[in-house]
Amino acid sequence: MFAYISKRLLSLIPVLFVVTIAIFLIIHITPGDPAATILGIEASKEEIQELNEELGLNRPIHEQYISWVAGLMKGDLGDSLFMHQPVRTAIVEHIGPTLSLAIMAQLIALLLAIPFGIIAAYRRGSLADFSLMGVSLLGMAVPSFLLGLFLMLLIGVKLQWLPVAGYEPLSNGIWAHMQYLILPGISLGTIQAALITRMTRASMLEVLNLNYMKTARAKGLNEMRVLLKHAFRNAFLPILTVIGQTFGVLVTGAVVVESIFNIPGLGQLILNSIARRDFAVIQGVVLIVTIMYVAINLFIDLLYGFVDPRVRLDRK
């Protein structure tokens, strides 16, 4: 087990190396002088020179990279030129809504997908199965920002059941917080729900035909108990993997969906920074989300290796 964990951790080093180089280079692929791009066309030569000094952009590129990474190691993501505060502070201020939305989407996805998946597997080949599978196919084809707009139009504007857009922090009460997250949560969670429904169905189908299911029924247990306690518990491991692997996708997706519903999360932070040419913030957000994404996948891999010994033995 120790060998497996250390191997998995070591394999992260080249990945993080390439990730940091790619993100570092973003500021250098701007056409022309980065400092001139940041300041805009009205800037004088002296101002550009001054900013170059300040950001260290006139030093050799490898020195810049090394000092940037050294800063990262200490948790220093640089300073936002526009907001006059450290990037880290800006990210801490904006990460809450993004995580709230991702968790909300995951909850909605699970609430829909697991019952649907179980029903589809239990009534395999029935009308219910066909329609659930059909809807899940459609659900995977509609991008989340589009579904968000449609929901906003139908539920927010036409029916007026829920607020169209906006955000209330959790400190203003749980319902106030939730009602702003339901529509974005559904838009973001639908693709996830479709995926988990299909996974649950496939996983349940494998278990349902096994002999111990017959035994459980022969013992006279009621169907509900057979399904949930005997079948579902055994079908759960592959479902858990999908949930874990795709949670990272939800965090990224949240960044896009936020901007539709005016939720002040990381997505809004990065989009506002584009117009302000605030590259430190853009780099910081991309880096933090990537690290979260990589960390979640690592956690799932380790968890899986822990639960299922075959995984850690296979990958010699």
Add this chain to the structure above:
Amino acid sequence: MITLQETENIAQLSEKLKKEQRALRFRRLKSNYGLLIGSIIILLFIAVALMGPLFTTYGPYQMKVLDRLLPPSAEHLLGTDEFGRDLLTRIIYGARVSISVGLIVALLSSLFGLIIGIYAAYYRTLDHILMRICDGLIAIPGILLAIALMAALGASAFNVIVALTIVFTPNIARIVRSIALVVREQTYIEAMHAQGASNTRIIWLHIVPNTLSPLLVQATFVFAEAIISEAALSFLGAGIPAPEASWGNILQASKLVIYKAWWMVVFPGAAIILSVLSLNLLGDGLRDFLDPRVKYKQKK
């Protein structure tokens, strides 16, 4: 000894076999609804993108202040937008941008992915370097990488193509590499080496053709993904800049007038969903058609 009669028989037989194979292939094509429906719809989209402007009586930038935000009517089939431009015309011109960006991204990332994947599979030292770079790029969530690249490069159709090609190439390279790794171990490749064929010859004449059909399937899915990503980028204001029309930036404008103009959300949205759905159908259909074993396995 083989007599003349027998050689003729053999020739006839092989001719007959070829005919049967063709018939079989045609039957498979006919019963493959996904492939048929998907390709018909996507061809329609391409036709509209190419010839659409011939059928519209309005210009894409033709504004009429009095006609702002009109609902669908006989005069404006899909209504008008916030500047009084005809929405149908905008969607048709948007199809040009969205479909061509999607197609070019699919072609370019397939080409680069093919080259990177093949050379990584063939030269093992190169493999380590190239695949670590791909792993790193894959680790950065695609849409975020695209947003960051667009922030650095500036909003334009050309830069959307550059950014999305960078995002999609590593995935294709990985897929091509995994197929090429299997192909290069085959006996006939060993035989080519023994005959003294050059590496370039083996790579381009013997390994590449074997990776093409999975690559084609993958390219179809990238086409669909690229349409979605372009729309998302333009919707977020980091893609195709106004006043040029793309499905994404029509949607971006629609958000501001969502209380007044449902048609500006529904119609471009429907265009995106329909094109993506048909490309997904086409991709699944192609996979079944090019590799019948997969379908057989699924049925069992």
